[in-house]
Amino acid sequence: MRFITLLLLLINFLNAYDLGKGLELTKYLKVGGYTSFEYEKSKYENEIEIEDIALILYSEYLNFSYLVEFESSDFAKYNFMKHESELNEEFHIERAYIDYQFSQKFKVRVGKFITPIGYWNLTPVNVLRDSLLNPIYSDRIFPKYVTGAKVYGYLGNYEYSLFNQNKNAIDKEYLNISVDKYYGLSIKREFENFGFDISIGEFRELSESESHYLSLSLKYQTKKWQHLFEYAIAEDEWVEERAIKYAFYLQSRYRVDRKNYITLRYEHFDNREFNEKDDIVFLGYNHRIKYPISLKFELVNELNSNESRFTTSLSVLF
Amino acid sequence: MKKLIVIFLTSLLFANDYVVIISNSNKIEEVKKDELKNIFLKKRNFVGEVKVYPVNLPADNLVRKRFEKSILNMDREDISEYWMEKHYYGITPPFIQNSEVALIKFIKNFDGAIGYISKEKIDKELKVIYEF
Numbered sequence: 382m383r384f385i386t387l388l389l390l391l392i393n394f395l396n397a398y399d400l401g402k403g404l405e406l407t408k409y410l411k412v413g414g415y416t417s418f419e420y421e422k423s424k425y426e427n428e429i430e431i432e433d434i435a436l437i438l439y440s441e442y443l444n445f446s447y448l449v450e451f452e453s454s455d456f457a458k459y460n461f462m463k464h465e466s467e468l469n470e471e472f473h474i475e476r477a478y479i480d481y482q483f484s485q486k487f488k489v490r491v492g493k494f495i496t497p498i499g500y501w502n503l504t505p506v507n508v509l510r511d512s513l514l515n516p517i518y519s520d521r522i523f524p525k526y527v528t529g530a531k532v533y534g535y536l537g538n539y540e541y542s543l544f545n546q547n548k549n550a551i552d553k554e555y556l557n558i559s560v561d562k563y564y565g566l567s568i569k570r571e572f573e574n575f576g577f578d579i580s581i582g583e584f585r586e587l588s589e590s591e592s593h594y595l596s597l598s599l600k601y602q603t604k605k606w607q608h609l610f611e612y613a614i615a616e617d618e619w620v621e622e623r624a625i626k627y628a629f630y631l632q633s634r635y636r637v638d639r640k641n642y643i644t645l646r647y648e649h650f651d652n653r654e655f656n657e658k659d660d661i662v663f664l665g666y667n668h669r670i671k672y673p674i675s676l677k678f679e680l681v682n683e684l685n686s687n688e689s690r691f692t693t694s695l696s697v698l699f
Numbered sequence: 700m701k702k703l704i705v706i707f708l709t710s711l712l713f714a715n716d717y718v719v720i721i722s723n724s725n726k727i728e729e730v731k732k733d734e735l736k737n738i739f740l741k742k743r744n745f746v747g748e749v750k751v752y753p754v755n756l757p758a759d760n761l762v763r764k765r766f767e768k769s770i771l772n773m774d775r776e777d778i779s780e781y782w783m784e785k786h787y788y789g790i791t792p793p794f795i796q797n798s799e800v801a802l803i804k805f806i807k808n809f810d811g812a813i814g815y816i817s818k819e820k821i822d823k824e825l826k827v828i829y830e831f
């Protein structure tokens with residue numbers, strides 16, 4: 382009898398649950414998450430891993446909303462070359478913030494949140510992205526996350542974001558650049574098929590170098606095609622040195638049909654002071670078994686070293 | 700020519716059979732189509748200074764299907780994918796009421812609620828702000 386009751390409860394749960402849309406546990410708590418399984422093969426790597434496991438909790442009530450995301454990155458991996466496995470059971474805070482909306486023009490966010498720059502940076506999870514691999518542009522020029530406060534909203538058809546950080550991040554794990562001071566402004570405008578974003582910012586790394594950057598993003602989209610161009614330039618300053626670096630990528634994505642996408646991308650990074658230069662060509666195929674389940678196959682070639690790598694991933698949003 | 704007449708008459712037959720409504724006590728007088736789309740996709744949640752809360756009918760409801768075709772210009776799968784993406788950002792889809800009767804009751808009792816119904820169901824306590 383107990384077994385039948387449990388079975389009925391499970392059936393009810395499965396009926397209520399829609400993959401990719403989370404589960405509303407109470408009026409003030411919705412739960413979701415994502416995961417990503419990845420395999421990489423190159424001259425130096427032959428590795429399989431559970432790259433991401435994340436839990437997202439959120440809700441909205443009147444003018445308030447909140448979101449907390451816990452993530453374990455590199456959760457488990459096995460290296461075929463070294464015959465070694467690793468397990469990382471620690472979860473860290475990826476995002477944690479509270480919003481209050483005063484009006485369409487003015488909304489405040491406090492906590493740890495994604496830096497509002499461009500397009501690529503706004504979607505840091507594999508399952509929602511066009512590719513597992515990030516373009517260099519998104520990794521090396523500006524911090525991907527802010528811990529502080531943001532005011533944002535719409536002024537007419539322009540979306541603005543003004544943010545500030547004055548101390549260390551909430552949970553420094555998984556940050557691409559660790560900072561204790563960061564502020565910036567972005568302006569975005571979307572039309573039916575076209576959009577652009579201009580962002581500027583300044584930050585201080587924990588290593589005490591200071592940087593300021595400018596970023597420009599352009600998007601053109603039709604039913605079948607999406608073209609993205611994002612460019613960022615930054616000047617890094619230390620006590621007696623300074624360096625200018627820039628990165629950009631140009632990406633075209635073709636929608637074969639609702640479930641199948643092909644992506645081609647060219648990336649460039651240049652930091653002449655340190656003699657760093659990268660040119661990368663990327664070709665990827667994304668098959669959405671269902672929308673929240675993405676199976677990707679990707680080939681990357683680093684033109685300067687003529688090295689290639691192949692990756693495949695299966696990611697799920699739940 | 701005959702084909703044109705048939706198309707014209709058909710469009711008259713189905714023209715503006717549905718309305719977007721708010722409570723009579725709400726200050727909003729009218730909304731534009733693109734504003735409505737932004738509201739029901741939760742890209743905007745104010746009309747002027749008034750906070751609005753979009754309310755949908757169930758997914759299989761004919762009025763909702765007509766609304767999605769006329770106003771959102773998205774098919775059901777596009778809408779479903781859109782809300783899956785918004786789920787990552789902590790944005791929930793609009794409230795759902797099980798019927799037009801329930802939706803009307805909700806709009807009368809929840810300040811700022813905005814929904815859509817068949818035109819013949821309007822009563823004195825509701826204000827029409829868009830017809831489709």
